[in-house]
Amino acid sequence: MLRLSQICVDAHDPERLGAWWAGVLGWPLRVDADGDAFVTPPPGQGSELLFLAVPDDKVVKNRLHLDFTPDDQQAEVDRVLALGASRVDIGQGEQSWVVLADPEGNEFCILAPE
Secondary structure, eight states: OOOOOEEEEEESSHHHHHHHHHHHHTOOEEEOTTOOEEEOOOTTSOOEEEEEEOSSOOOSOOSSOEEEOOSSHHHHHHHHHHTTOEEOOSSOOSOSSEEEEOTTOOEEEEOOOO
16 A cells, blocks of 8 residues: 655755745745755645755646645635746636746646635
8 A cells, every 4th residue: 555655846946945835835844964855744634745956947847736725716826926926827728726836837726615
């Protein structure tokens, strides 16, 4: 049996990007001696995000992305944009979700409330 432990994200600056995501999610950040940044959810609330240093640039749309379900979509979109996210068009057209990117260009979606 497998358990999803971590979602790994390549980053130019793991500590900076990890801190950004920690602020977005309200989860604690830990950086180890190798410079890897861990953003850890409260127990039972998801998998840890692990940010790893890579030299190469992100050049195409993510093959895997994160989706978040808010209580208030517009409030969360506004909040995350104010923290430094950007709107992106990946060809999604008019949808009920909003596609954004983190400061290093990794796409994620904020869905409509359930």
